Amino acid sequence: xxxxxxxxxxxxxxxxxxxxxxxxxxxxxxxxxxxxxxxxxxxxxxxxxxxxxxxxxxxxxxxxxxxxxxxxxxxxxxxxxxxxxxxxxxxxxxxxxxxxxxxxxxxxxxxxxxxxxxxxxxxxxxxxxxxxxxxxxxxxxxxxxxxxxxxxxxxxxxxxxxxxxxxxxxxxxxxxxxxxxxxxxxxxxxxxxxxxxxxxxxxxxxxxxxxxxxxxxxxxxxxxxxxxxxxxxxxxxxxxxxxxxxxxxxxxxxxxxxxxxxxxxxxxxxxxxxxxxxxxxxxxxxxxxxxxxxxxxxxxxxxxxxxxxxxxxxxxxxxxxxxxxxxxxxxxxxxxxxxxxxxxxxxxxxxxxxxxxxxxxxxxxxxxxxxxxxxxxxxxxxxxxxxxxxxxxxxxxxxxxxxxxxxxxxxxxxxxxxxxxxxxxxxxxxxxxxxxxxxxxxxxxxxxxxxxxxxxxxxxxxxxxxxxxxxxxxxxxxxxxxxxxxxxxxxxxxxxxxxxxxxxxxxxxxxxxxxxxxxxxxxxxxxxxxxxxxxxxxxxxxxxxxxxxxxxxxxxxxxxxx
Ligand code: ADP
Ligand code: MG
Numbered sequence: 001x002x003x004x005x006x007x008x009x010x011x012x013x014x015x016x017x018x019x020x021x022x023x024x025x026x027x028x029x030x031x032x033x034x035x036x037x038x039x040x041x042x043x044x045x046x047x048x049x050x051x052x053x054x055x056x057x058x059x060x061x062x063x064x065x066x067x068x069x070x071x072x073x074x075x076x077x078x079x080x081x082x083x084x085x086x087x088x089x090x091x092x093x094x095x096x097x098x099x100x101x102x103x104x105x106x107x108x109x110x111x112x113x114x115x116x117x118x119x120x121x122x123x124x125x126x127x128x129x130x131x132x133x134x135x136x137x138x139x140x141x142x143x144x145x146x147x148x149x150x151x152x153x154x155x156x157x158x159x160x161x162x163x164x165x166x167x168x169x170x171x172x173x174x175x176x177x178x179x180x181x182x183x184x185x186x187x188x189x190x191x192x193x194x195x196x197x198x199x200x201x202x203x204x205x206x207x208x209x210x211x212x213x214x215x216x217x218x219x220x221x222x223x224x225x226x227x228x229x230x231x232x233x234x235x236x237x238x239x240x241x242x243x244x245x246x247x248x249x250x251x252x253x254x255x256x257x258x259x260x261x262x263x264x265x266x267x268x269x270x271x272x273x274x275x276x277x278x279x280x281x282x283x284x285x286x287x288x289x290x291x292x293x294x295x296x297x298x299x300x301x302x303x304x305x306x307x308x309x310x311x312x313x314x315x316x317x318x319x320x321x322x323x324x325x326x327x328x329x330x331x332x333x334x335x336x337x338x339x340x341x342x343x344x345x346x347x348x349x350x351x352x353x354x355x356x357x358x359x360x361x362x363x364x365x366x367x368x369x370x371x372x373x374x375x376x377x378x379x380x381x382x383x384x385x386x387x388x389x390x391x392x393x394x395x396x397x398x399x400x401x402x403x404x405x406x407x408x409x410x411x412x413x414x415x416x417x418x419x420x421x422x423x424x425x426x427x428x429x430x431x432x433x434x435x436x437x438x439x440x441x442x443x444x445x446x447x448x449x450x451x452x453x454x455x456x457x458x459x460x461x462x463x464x465x466x467x468x469x470x471x472x473x474x475x476x477x478x479x480x481x482x483x484x485x486x487x488x489x490x491x492x493x494x495x496x497x498x499x500x501x502x503x504x505x506x507x508x509x510x511x512x513x514x515x516x517x518x519x520x521x522x523x524x525x526x527x528x529x530x531x532x533x534x535x536x537x538x539x540x541x542x543x544x545x546x547x548x549x550x551x552x553x554x555x556x557x558x559x560x561x562x
Pocket of ligand 1: 029033034037058060061062063071072076077078079092093094095096097098099100141142
């Protein structure tokens with residue numbers, strides 16, 4: 001093909017692709033515009049995962065009648081004028097790309113009325129071109145409706161995930177801005193249901209209650225920057241180590257109120273929690289970083305979600321110091337014992353070991369046992385570190401991780417009971433309530449039937465609250481609420497994964513004996529006996545080893561005998 005310049009429509013669509021990746025990107029751009037317009041109320045209505053409809057209504061400054069059409073022109077913005085402005089951006093938008101990009105991939109209708117105007121303006125766009133314009137009354141503010149997103153781009157539609165997943169991304173975007181702007185009243189409606197509503201009180205804790213629930217909010221610690229150096233300044237709230245989560249999605253960073261992704265900042269916070277959380281756990285934090293606009297470059301990526309600090313080191317160390325200080329003040333006695341016990345096993349022994357089942361992890365499917373995988377009869381000798389069972393077999397020594405081994409045993413039992421529809425259920429005398437985040441709610445609503453198969457009886461009970469009437473008997477006296485939240489959190493990424501298997505794994509993990517728990521001889525023998533009978537004894541359901549085997553030959557070699 002000869003080289004030629006692409007025509008306008010192709011260019012518009014390519015550019016749109018950079019800004020509008022999925023429905024949640026549209027929500028983000030429209031909400032940012034509403035915030036830039038100084039709105040105190042922002043309402044977001046979504047249907048069909050955002051593909052059918054996204055409508056954002058605000059009470060901000062509005063657009064003057066003469067400028068409505070211009071707002072949809074490429075690189076048309078009221079927020080920067082020249083190169084100097086670009087050096088110190090104080091608004092969320094500045095590229096003038098969002099509205100034209102959205103109009104290139106959807107039908108857009110806007111009704112807006114600017115401060116001081118008597119009549120408002122309606123503007124309709126089809127295929128990126130103006131299809132209708134007239135005056136239309138409305139109170140001050142702007143409503144933008146986006147219909148049939150990506151309808152003309154089947155390739156993009158195909159890459160979208162389920163409605164549940166897209167809803168959960170949207171709920172996340174709105175939740176983040178609700179955390180960043182506690183003085184703004186947000187309402188989010190997903191398919192007609194209120195999913196999030198904040199009061200606009202101006203208090204961060206009120207937004208945290210709405211987004212994460214009262215339980216998390218009750219365990220948040222305010223962070224205060226007491227240093228005398230003015231920049232950067234760090235404010236916000238962090239979770240006490242008691243309310244950690246299994247993913248990083250509960251870390252929110254706002255730089256001059258812009259929601260950003262930053263590995264640097266995540267590391268600064270996580271390092272501040274060092275030694276305070278169990279392995280694999282992550283903190284909850286809402287961190288605001290304030291610094292002069294010239295000290296941060298936001299013009300790095302079309303989605304504006306990444307920033308570059310001119311002094312990265314200062315930002316890192318301030319965030320780290322402020323978070324650590326707040327933690328140390330609140331938590332004089334860190335609970336690190338359990339975490340330490342899990343990793344105490346000396347690596348030298350691991351290296352010296354080459355088990356006969358090397359390469360067996362993550363293990364074949366439980367239904368396909370092979371002779372090499374089975375476990376000989378073992379004699380229990382004792383417990384090491386309250387975490388490992390020491391046992392003797394026909395060929396040498398076995399060190400068994402009690403938690404991982406019990407997880408394996410329970411996992412197989414749960415899978416078997418479920419396939420025979422025989423899960424043991426424990427009814428609750430008084431139903432208990434379970435509060436979840438907007439994202440978790442979306443998942444729970446679509447999945448509570450799968451959970452029912454495992455013995456959970458859960459029904460909706462008002463705003464992001466569910467009533468739990470029965471539980472799998474295994475979890476009765478365990479942290480089942482924590483388990484459910486963790487499970488719901490791990491779902492959006494594992495969309496297509498095996499949800500049922502995930503439930504079984506999670507139930508097994510939460511009901512198994514812990515590291516650090518003393519076991520009687522009888523209990524150890526029983527656990528080992530059950531492990532001997534399981535189909536895949538050498539790995540836990542996540543694929544990690546349950547044991548280390550030192551054969552008699554290896555022992556001899558270790559001690560220098562031949
Ligand atoms: P940017 O936000 O980068 O300026 P956009 O394409 O998102 O670019 O918006 C273009 C312009 O339209 C904005 O600069 C602003 O003047 C106007 N605008 C968009 N949305 C709103 C709104 N909700 N309220 C008031 N003005 C708006
Ligand atoms: Mg914008």
